[in-house]
Amino acid sequence: MTETMSDDPAVKPQAIQLTRRDIDDAKRLLALLAGAEGKIVIGPEDAEERSTPPAERASQQAALNLLSRRRRRHKIFGRAMFGEPAWEMLLLLYSVGPRETVGRLAELAYASKSTAIRWIDYLESQGLVCREAHPTDKRAIFVELSDKGKQLIRLYLFDTARSET
Amino acid sequence: MVSDPEAPSGPREERFAEIIDMLESALRALDELDPCAATGARLQGLIDDLKNGLRG
Numbered sequence: 001m002t003e004t005m006s007d008d009p010a011v012k013p014q015a016i017q018l019t020r021r022d023i024d025d026a027k028r029l030l031a032l033l034a035g036a037e038g039k040i041v042i043g044p045e046d047a048e049e050r051s052t053p054p055a056e057r058a059s060q061q062a063a064l065n066l067l068s069r070r071r072r073r074h075k076i077f078g079r080a081m082f083g084e085p086a087w088e089m090l091l092l093l094y095s096v097g098p099r100e101t102v103g104r105l106a107e108l109a110y111a112s113k114s115t116a117i118r119w120i121d122y123l124e125s126q127g128l129v130c131r132e133a134h135p136t137d138k139r140a141i142f143v144e145l146s147d148k149g150k151q152l153i154r155l156y157l158f159d160t161a162r163s164e165t
Numbered sequence: 166m167v168s169d170p171e172a173p174s175g176p177r178e179e180r181f182a183e184i185i186d187m188l189e190s191a192l193r194a195l196d197e198l199d200p201c202a203a204t205g206a207r208l209q210g211l212i213d214d215l216k217n218g219l220r221g
Contacts, residue, residue, distance in 0.1 A: 083214075085206075112209075112213040114209055115210040118205055119206045
């Protein structure tokens with residue numbers, strides 16, 4: 001989904017463009033809800049989020065802050081000077097995840113899909129992420145951090161926080 | 166005649182297109198050695214940036 005908006009919270013979004021994939025996702029969600037007969041069970045991701053220990057939540061927030069600083073840098077200097085799609089994808093999966101489709105990850109990391117796929121191949125070869133089939137969309141593949149990926153990001157964030165105090 | 170809007174349309178664009186061709190050849194050769202190489206992903210990013218630059 002592409003949204004044209006300002007960082008200023010007072011400015012309302014001008015327009016929201018939905019892709020065919022967004023509409024397909026919405027249709028699938030509506031179909032699931034229609035069959036729920038009034039009872040909606042919280043998915044494992046949400047349950048996971050609720051039981052996330054405070055230290056884990058703090059490190060996820062640290063990852064989000066890192067991403068936010070990167071976005072600010074891009075806004076001021078322009079994107080051409082920088083480019084670390086693999087790092088952006090790891091931070092996104094850690095902070096926003098736990099899993100995203102390849103297309104969505106590419107979009108969030110401001111990389112083309114072909115570049116994102118190559119970086120995901122590399123990250124998978126290093127044991128940092130895993131691919132998983134989408135439960136309802138045969139065209140989509142989910143990417144999530146492996147245990148090793150999570151451990152290494154936690155280590156990085158912990159070391160960074162310690163060196164800054 | 167209908168022209169391809171993405172086709173190179175000047176000496177600079179033609180040179181860029183040549184560079185992209187060379188980089189894509191290098192990427193294919195690299196894929197034969199290691200399709201999961203980080204260098205391949207960097208090269209793909211560079212090719213995509215060049216193509217976007219040409220388009221836009």
